[in-house]
Amino acid sequence: MVFQCQRDSWARQFTTRVVSCRAAELRPEGGGGPVSGFQVVLEDTILFPEGGGQPDDRGLIGDVPVLRVTRRGPEAVHFVRAALEPGTEVLLSLDWERRFDHMQQHSGACPLTPALGRAVLSWEELGRQRSIIELDTPSMTAEQIEALERSVNEKIRERVPVTVRELAADDPDIETVRSRGLPDDHVGPVRVIDIEGIDSNMCCGTHVSNLSDLQVIKLLGTEKGKKNKTNLVFLAGNRVLKSLEQSHSTEKALTSLLKNGPGEHVEAVKRLQSSVKLLQKNNLNLLRDMAVLIARDFKSKPVPSQLFVLHRKEGDSEFMNIIANEIGTEETLLFLTVGDDKEAGLFLLAGPVEAVENLGPRVAELLGGKGAGKRGRFQGKATNMSRRGEVEALLQAFTSSGSPEA
Template sequence: MVSTLLEYQKNSYRKILLSEVVSCEKSLGPENLKGSELYRITLKDTILFPEGGGQPEDHGFLDDISVVHVRRENGIVAHYTLSPLAVGKEVTIKLDWERRFDHMQQHSAQHLITAIAEQDFNMATTSWWLGETYSFIELDIDFNRFDEKFLKLLEERANELILQGAKVEVTVYEEGDEKPEEARTRGLPDNHSGPIRVITIDGVDTNMCCGTHVNNLLHLQMIKILEVEKGKKGKTNLYFIAGRRVSQSLSRCLGREKQLSSLLKNGPEEHVMLVDKLIKSTKQSEKVCSSLWKEVAKNEAKLFKELPLKPKLYELHRKDGTTDFVNTFSNEVKEFAEGTVFFITYAETQSEAHVMLIGPEETLKSASPMILKMFDGKGAARGGRFQAKVRSLAKRKEVLEFLKKESLLPTSE
């Protein structure tokens, strides 16, 4: 029987392939690409892997035309592009090898971790996910029952097997062949048709899978188990990285460490202790600040209380005020709110300011809509106070003029 396998299924290391355009038609494209005018191209053979078995699709080119999406449709690989290609034309398929090799490393690492978790720790894999920076395997064990000591043992075992350099082989069973008994069905997509591929890690694992894999465990370089977290009900998600991602991740960590060393003016060994110290001292400063602001507010209120003649409108602005300040001030002066309208503003940040109005209910009711409109803010009146968060205090003067209108202010006794 003639093999119906495509080149990516036969040789996952092939980066360039000469092929021929079988069909090319205008298409709306798959669901997630709707809206763009696309061409659906099928080829005699391809090295571009359509997503499947948990592995994302490949990126690549047909001559100089970028393939925006590649997927399996009724057993045929459809390549979506923004430009057409003539039927019968010879095309050179170029694979984005860096992306593909990364996927091969993560996918083969998943097979290896899954096999060890099952054989050595009796934890079955129920699904897995290959992400852009890390991947996870969903283990069929309740998170509360998961023993973290497995992580170290699992990682050690995986890296030991990588060092031993077991071969990874693909065996293909054509339609009609007797299917292998020992192969598990995990990883085989529901819509699968045609030949069945079995991936064997020599002496470790045999598993049905449509994905692309490294041909020797040495090509995984290294596996790093990151952490476990609670998954769906009764499941635990185990996060990992493999291959180049290990050194990329280490570079990012070192970069952050370097930044922290420069900020904290000390080496990595001291980071945790220094940050802990910093957090404690910030909390202490916040406490001091809060009590100082309350004191400032009391003094501000005292200035008002000492006025022999109380004005109908009293304004106050602190460009660096806080909630502690306005709340304390408002409590201190609320007994005067029937005869005086207090207009208090403060800005916490460059892009956010606050307004508070204290006074008779009628004033708050009639003045607040206009204040919100003039300041472009959001707020409400409650318990004798109107409070609003606004974008800018640029119109503060205009608002003051508006408040000075006799009708809004308390009538003299």
């Protein structure tokens, strides 16, 4: 189970023959319905099938795009949209940018792993953004992370060679290399990756030929993992450069928005946060005062209506409940809403207990929302505020007839 992509990870084109082609379906990684196409097996391939924590390659068979490559026993299965005739000689072309990125991340994990020892449980690339190593430890200190990053980058500067060996399954040398075991369906020679003076391990992935090809490794820190585990997040090679470019673009944008230098960004944002908190507090106080005034205005009328309806774009649940508390709900039925008048928002139905119990679920249904209530209050979220008029008509009919079936 050694393919040309593993013998020569730098090969970008390769001529081979089609062995078989059969109809199949592919379920896209991002979701959606299955894609109809064909599973193609070649005599050999430079397109790596996913495995060992490394994603699969992309490329072309002739001019036909390869959408997925998976391993099936000793075979690499290429999924394509067009049928290919068995026996046909074809030229494979590799998506080199994707491959080299994977090579750098995969090889970057190798000098990190032995330094972390038995704490390593697994490693995985996350899309095209970052990679993680899962550790069987609750934490790592900043000092440990800094020392590890410094050590690995020293090895990169020393241009440590990376070589590949193919050993027979019964070769005694296999016992001397680090391994997590072979797949149950493994056949053929065993592939061993040697990093001179650092590590020797079984691995199916594609690798650089010298640690200098990694350029640099940056440890971004740790994240809390599952069940008291820790995820060590890292970038290698071109991902470090892309991350730096993105950070620089963000820095330039913030400099323009905040009107100060990069060294003052944090303090400027803190000042803005303080201002926003103060504005929010003042706004909340104004809404509370407004709620009291709205309620008092209603109660000051010579003959208060049995139904009070109010909608405001600005507001929250507290705003509505203040109005309900101030007006009182023993005799008056209140229907209050806040939010966008045509989209989503919040609602409150308050009034006599029996009336609210009967009408609450119907109001929620009309507004396309959900709610709950007790003691004469029924409130919740609505997804269709444009139907407020229908709710008001229902409540008008009820207050006129005294029946929820009106």
